[in-house]
Amino acid sequence: MAITPPSERLWWNEPASKTELIWIVIAFLWGLVMFFMMIYWHGAGKQNLSNEAYRTTPVRYARKSQAMIDAYTVRQENNYPVVHPPPGSDVYLTARLWQWWPILEFEKGQSYRLHLSSMDWQHGFSLQPVNINIQVHPGYEMVVTMQPDQAGEYGIVCNEYCGIGHHTMVGRIYVVE
Amino acid sequence: MAKTAEFRTCPTTGLKVYLTAEKLIKANAVVAVIFLAVGGFFGLLVALTRWPAVHILPADWFYLALTAHGFDVLLVWIIFFEIAVLYFASAVLLGSRLAGPKWAWAGFIMMLVGAVITNVTVLRGQSSVMFTSYVPMMAEPAFYLGIILFAVDALIGCFVFFGTLVIAKQENTYEGSIPLVTFGALTAAIIAIFTIASGAIILIPTLLWSVGLVSYVDPLVYKTIWWAMGHSSQQINVSAHVAIWYAIAAMVFGAKPLSEKVSRSAFLMYILFLQLASAHHLLVEPGLSSEWKIFNTSYAMYLAVLGSMVHGLTVPGSIEAAQRGRGLTKGLFEWLRKAPWGNPAFAGMFMSLVFFGFIGGISGVVMGTEQINLIMHNTLYVPGHFHGTVVAGTTLAFMAMTYLLVPLIFRRELMFKKLARWQPYIFGIGAAGISLFMMGAGTLGVARRHWDITFSDAPLPFDYPSTAFLMMGLNGMAAILAALGGLMFIVIVVGSVFFGRKLGKNDKPSYPEVPPQGAAVAHYGSSDTLKIPGTVMLVGIFFIAFVLYYFVNWKYLSEVWPLS
Numbered sequence: 001m002a003i004t005p006p007s008e009r010l011w012w013n014e015p016a017s018k019t020e021l022i023w024i025v026i027a028f029l030w031g032l033v034m035f036f037m038m039i040y041w042h043g044a045g046k047q048n049l050s051n052e053a054y055r056t057t058p059v060r061y062a063r064k065s066q067a068m069i070d071a072y073t074v075r076q077e078n079n080y081p082v083v084h085p086p087p088g089s090d091v092y093l094t095a096r097l098w099q100w101w102p103i104l105e106f107e108k109g110q111s112y113r114l115h116l117s118s119m120d121w122q123h124g125f126s127l128q129p130v131n132i133n134i135q136v137h138p139g140y141e142m143v144v145t146m147q148p149d150q151a152g153e154y155g156i157v158c159n160e161y162c163g164i165g166h167h168t169m170v171g172r173i174y175v176v177e
Numbered sequence: 178m179a180k181t182a183e184f185r186t187c188p189t190t191g192l193k194v195y196l197t198a199e200k201l202i203k204a205n206a207v208v209a210v211i212f213l214a215v216g217g218f219f220g221l222l223v224a225l226t227r228w229p230a231v232h233i234l235p236a237d238w239f240y241l242a243l244t245a246h247g248f249d250v251l252l253v254w255i256i257f258f259e260i261a262v263l264y265f266a267s268a269v270l271l272g273s274r275l276a277g278p279k280w281a282w283a284g285f286i287m288m289l290v291g292a293v294i295t296n297v298t299v300l301r302g303q304s305s306v307m308f309t310s311y312v313p314m315m316a317e318p319a320f321y322l323g324i325i326l327f328a329v330d331a332l333i334g335c336f337v338f339f340g341t342l343v344i345a346k347q348e349n350t351y352e353g354s355i356p357l358v359t360f361g362a363l364t365a366a367i368i369a370i371f372t373i374a375s376g377a378i379i380l381i382p383t384l385l386w387s388v389g390l391v392s393y394v395d396p397l398v399y400k401t402i403w404w405a406m407g408h409s410s411q412q413i414n415v416s417a418h419v420a421i422w423y424a425i426a427a428m429v430f431g432a433k434p435l436s437e438k439v440s441r442s443a444f445l446m447y448i449l450f451l452q453l454a455s456a457h458h459l460l461v462e463p464g465l466s467s468e469w470k471i472f473n474t475s476y477a478m479y480l481a482v483l484g485s486m487v488h489g490l491t492v493p494g495s496i497e498a499a500q501r502g503r504g505l506t507k508g509l510f511e512w513l514r515k516a517p518w519g520n521p522a523f524a525g526m527f528m529s530l531v532f533f534g535f536i537g538g539i540s541g542v543v544m545g546t547e548q549i550n551l552i553m554h555n556t557l558y559v560p561g562h563f564h565g566t567v568v569a570g571t572t573l574a575f576m577a578m579t580y581l582l583v584p585l586i587f588r589r590e591l592m593f594k595k596l597a598r599w600q601p602y603i604f605g606i607g608a609a610g611i612s613l614f615m616m617g618a619g620t621l622g623v624a625r626r627h628w629d630i631t632f633s634d635a636p637l638p639f640d641y642p643s644t645a646f647l648m649m650g651l652n653g654m655a656a657i658l659a660a661l662g663g664l665m666f667i668v669i670v671v672g673s674v675f676f677g678r679k680l681g682k683n684d685k686p687s688y689p690e691v692p693p694q695g696a697a698v699a700h701y702g703s704s705d706t707l708k709i710p711g712t713v714m715l716v717g718i719f720f721i722a723f724v725l726y727y728f729v730n731w732k733y734l735s736e737v738w739p740l741s
Contacts (some may be wrong), residue, residue, distance in 0.1 A: 001433050001438075001589045002357040002423035002495070003270050009353045012438040014398060019709060020439045020490065024519045027486040030720070031479030034727065038547045046739040047548055051537075053463035060289075078636050103637070116463075121314045122396055124555045124624070129637060130547050130737050131622040133554040137396045138313060142463035147739040155639025157632075159555040159624035163234060163314065167629040172637045 002055035049134070049144065054142040058119045069102055077103060082174070090115060090143075092093040093156075094170075095123035097124045097163060100156045100171025108175050124160030127173070133159060148175040181540040183274065188683045189585060190428070192393035202261045202586055203332075204285055204544045207577065207674065209257035212292065213572070214667050217251025218733050221580035221660040221702065224611070228653030229646055231632060236628045240305040243626060245296060247308025247429050251567065254411070258575050259365060260285070260334040265586070266362035266420065266726075267341035273350040276340025282683075284333030287326055290405040295323030305625060309403065312383060312394045321384040328376045328406075335366045335373075355436050358427070358440065361420025364444040365413045371452050372413060376406035397464055404455035414567060415485065416444065418529065418574035422492045425574075426524040428581055429689075434500035435709075440491050446484030460550035467547065474545045477547070480544055489719065493527075494712040501709075520689040525601035527575025529570050532605065536612045537565030539723050549730050552737060555626075558619025565612035568659070571631035573605050576666050583670060584686030589677030592699040595670045595687050600669060604662025610655025620733075 008014055042048055068091065073081040081102040085091045085108030094101040096119035106112055116125055118138040125134040134144065136170035184193050219242045222508055225233040226242075234242060268275045275281060296321075298304050342363070345351060355363070371739050379402035385391040423440070426432040434440045457474030476482060500512030501543035517523050540562040544553045553559065591597060623630055623645050630645070632638040680686060 001427040001431060001555055003427045004239060004356050005353045006350050006357075007433075008608070009713075011354060014436055014438060016439045019494070019713060020435060020487070024439070024487060025481070026720070027483045031475070034542070034546065035471070035475050035478045037731070039473070041548050042467060045548065045735065046741075047734050047737055048741055049461060049548070049551060050741055051466050080637070082221075087281075088192045103302070122311050126555065126624055127623065127738075128622045130643065131552045131556070131620075132423040132737055132740065133551060133556060133580045135554065137463060139395070140397060140463040149738055155637070156488075156508045157624050157627075157639060159309070159627070161626040163306075164240065166240075167236065167627050167632065168635040169235075170632055170635040170637050170639050172639075 050142075052143040054143075055139060055140045056117055058117075060092065060140065061092065061115075061117045061141060062119065064115075065101070067095045068092050073102070074105065085112065087112065089113065089174065092117075093118060093124070093125075095158070098104055098158070098165035098169035100125075100158070100169065103172045104172070105174040105176060106146075106148045108151045108177055109150055111145050114144050114146050115141055117141040121162045122160045123158050123162050124168070126157040126159040128155045128157055130154060135160060148173075151175045151177050167176075178540060183339065184272075184640075185682070186584060189450075189685050192269055193272035193487070194586075195268045195274045198264050200580070201275065201278070201281050201285065202264050203502055203674075205257050205261035205264070206582060208285075208289060209254050209261065209575075210579075210667060210670055212249050212253040212257065212511065215296075216246055216254055217660060219243070219246035222246075224653050226628065227630075228650055230650060231653060237302065237305065237565045239267050239628045241299060241302060244305050244307050244387075245299045246394050247290075248295055248299065248324070250572075252324070253309060253556065253670075255414055255567070255571060255575075256327075256331050256410075259369075259413060260288075260331065260418050261582075262578070263334055263338040263362055263366060264341075265480050265582075266356075266359045266424075267338050267345070269586075270359050271341070271345040271351050273341055273345035273348065276337050280333055281337045284330040287330035289328030291328075291330065294326065296320055298323060305454075309407065310383070311403075312386070312396050312399045317389055318384055318387045318635050321380050321387060322370075325377060325380050325384060328373045328380075328555075332373045333382045333641070334337075335369050336558070338362070338366050344458055354437075355626060357437060358420045358424045361416055362440055364447050365416035365420065367448050368409055368416060368451060369413050372406050374410040375402055379403050379406070388707030397462060401459060404458040405452065408454040408457055409452050411563070411567060412447060412454065412481075413527045414571040415572065416447050416569045418533070419444075419485075419492070421578045422488070422526055422530055424493070425522050425577055425581065426492060426496050426499070429523045430496050430499040434626050435491050435494050435498060443484040443487035443491070444608040446480050446487075450481040450484075453477065453544075457545045457550075460525065460545070460547055461554045461609070464537060467732060470547050472562050474547055479542070480628060482538075484536060487535075489530070490716050493529060493715060497709045497712045509714055513711060517690065519598050519741065520580075521597045521601050522577045522580040522689045524598075525580070526607065528601060529574040529577065529607040532573070532609050533570030534614075534719055535722060537562060537567075537611060538572050539726055540565060540612075540616060542723075543727055543730050549734050551740070552701070552730075552734055553619060555624065556619035557615040557623045559626050560625050561612050561615030561619055562618075564608060564615065564715055569605060569608040569612060571602065573608065576604065577601065579666075579670055582688050583673050583677070584680065584689075587677075588680045589673050590680060590686055590711045591669070591688055592673045592677050596665050597667045597669050600662055600665040602662075603665060604659055607655050607657070607659025610653055611659055612649045614652035614655055615707075616627055618645050618652065621645040621648065623649070656675070
């Protein structure tokens with residue numbers, strides 16, 4: 001039994017049953033399928049997270065974000081600037097207690113180099129209802145190339161707990177035709 | 178050599194039980210159950226708050242309760258119980274005296290002190306940083322201090338276990354190799370060493386940072402090392418509850434492993450590969466390469482998953498072989514149909530096996546796929562997954578084991594037998610419901626650790642789909658069911674332990690039935706002649722579900738905005 005020492009002293013010489021061996025082979029092969037699926041998707045799939053990231057500081061990042069806001073703000077909404085950057089450009093979204101700053105406006109089908117960084121604690125970029133989720137760290141600047149493929153109004157929910165105002169931290173992205 | 182007077186012989190199993198080990202097992206198990214009650218209560222409050230129609234706690238209390246819930250059940254309940262399992266699997270199963278009983282007592286007391294310090298600190302309200310305490314969010318120093326104290330003293334329990342193995346070997350208390358269950362416990366203890374070392378490596382500098390002696394802790398480094406503790410500690414649970422599955426199969430059915438070699442190799446896979454799982458929490462972080470993520474998140478080509486899939490065959494397989502050996506050979510499933518479903522030890526164990534595989538296991542692998550993690554990270558899918566592993570899997574298995582510990586170790590007749598028959602079902606179904614509904618809400622994008630998904634105070638509000646609200650309501654109801662099951666468990670166990678009829682020296686408990694320990698299967702390896710078609714069918718269903726669900730999620734991923 002499993003609660004007593006093995007009945008055969010040389011238990012490692014006992015044959016394993018055929019059922020077990022077949023299952024081990026199937027499970028092992030399935031593991032390989034799942035492993036190579038991730039690699040395959042890097043070539044064939046369209047949804048891969050970039051490895052591009054830099055060390056930064058809140059001050060440096062805020063300066064770049066502000067330069068973008070100054071250049072491309074098209075209107076104000078709820079005291080938020082709405083920024084419409086040119087397609088293909090670098091876009092700086094700032095996470096801070098408890099805002100995603102500023103509101104962004106993208107054009108459908110165009111791609112943007114979206115930079116993400118935090119001014120204070122960790123935050124979670126959760127684009128809804130698309131459901132893309134990326135962790136945002138202070139001191140690190142991540143660059144993700146995104147290509148919105150449907151027009152509409154999208155929310156950015158914070159999904160990393162960031163203190164008492166966490167549940168009020170919602171941003172917005174518009175995608176226009 | 179220990180004196181015979183320090184031992185008693187168990188009238189049911191014939192095991193020689195060292196009395197000091199027995200006392201330590203009792204103490205650890207009782208404290209574990211108390212923290213399960215406390216942590217479970219916080220969990221119920223959390224679930225009721227996340228049910229938008231109920232929304233019972235204000236925001237500050239919600240985040241406080243969630244921090245306490247995570248710490249008390251994920252760490253304190255489980256590790257106290259695991260220490261009891263370690264002492265059981267070494268001293269009791271090997272019929273040996275326990276190494277360093279004074280150390281074991283000191284470790285027990287200091288663990289308790291640590292757990293109390295952290296709980297009190299959380300209740301003071303200035304340390305609602307969640308169980309994970311990601312820097313640069315800062316808790317009061319005592320929060321980290323309590324966890325460090327708790328973890329480091331749990332290490333003593335591991336060393337007492339190792340010491341006991343050495344003593345048993347030297348004093349020849351058993352023949353040949355250690356039993357499979359002890360081997361599983363050894364796996365858990367080895368992983369525990371790695372886990373606790375990782376915890377100490379990151380929490381000690383964090384403690385120094387919180388008192389101002391260290392100026393900076395890098396958030397990404399913190400997360401990488403913290404999860405080497407946080408995720409690996411869940412792998413201790415996996416090893417421990419798989420060992421318990423084998424133990425219950427042995428005690429209730431007299432089941433033997435189909436082959437010692439296969440089952441032990443599967444445990445070995447855990448030791449070699451499970452520690453890589455820290456990567457599961459880092460798949461959408463900046464600054465880590467895809468190569469690193471793919472290798473680590475897959476436990477080096479899914480070799481630890483292979484271990485679990487093997488146990489998924491060998492545990493029910495050994496039960497089937499034992500039952501068929503008793504003559505329950507009709508059709509595919511007579512062995513299962515006529516299993517003792519009214520015995521809470523078996524019912525809990527078997528549901529734990531099924532839920533851990535189908536709910537916790539499959540969802541974990543899918544979510545841990547590098548790219549698929551993008552549509553799940555930090556949504557409620559994550560707690561949905563780990564309530565499937567830790568609650569429906571580990572906690573249910575530990576509860577099932579407790580039904581055997583009460584008569585055999587506490588030497589008390591189990592009280593409220595009718596309630597005990599139902600308890601595993603109520604708790605198990607509640608826990609499975611919690612997992613599934615949270616995973617459902619997570620698939621719809623709902624954030625975890627979030628007080629108000631209506632965003633009523635947010636300057637730029639957003640609406641989750643109405644199905645998400647339905648999921649949160651169902652999750653709340655499932656949580657009530659699980660809490661009811663938890664309460665039943667605590668009433669039964671605390672009642673029996675303190676007020677149950679004492680069993681005399683030679684009394685055998687009447688319930689749950691532990692049949693005479695005759696071998697149902699002559700020896701392992703005999704399954705060549707003893708087929709297990711029912712288990713093959715179950716495993717086949719599992720595999721099909723796994724493959725389908727895996728590719729469905731790739732399809733979901735392919736529908737989101739292109740990213741590169």
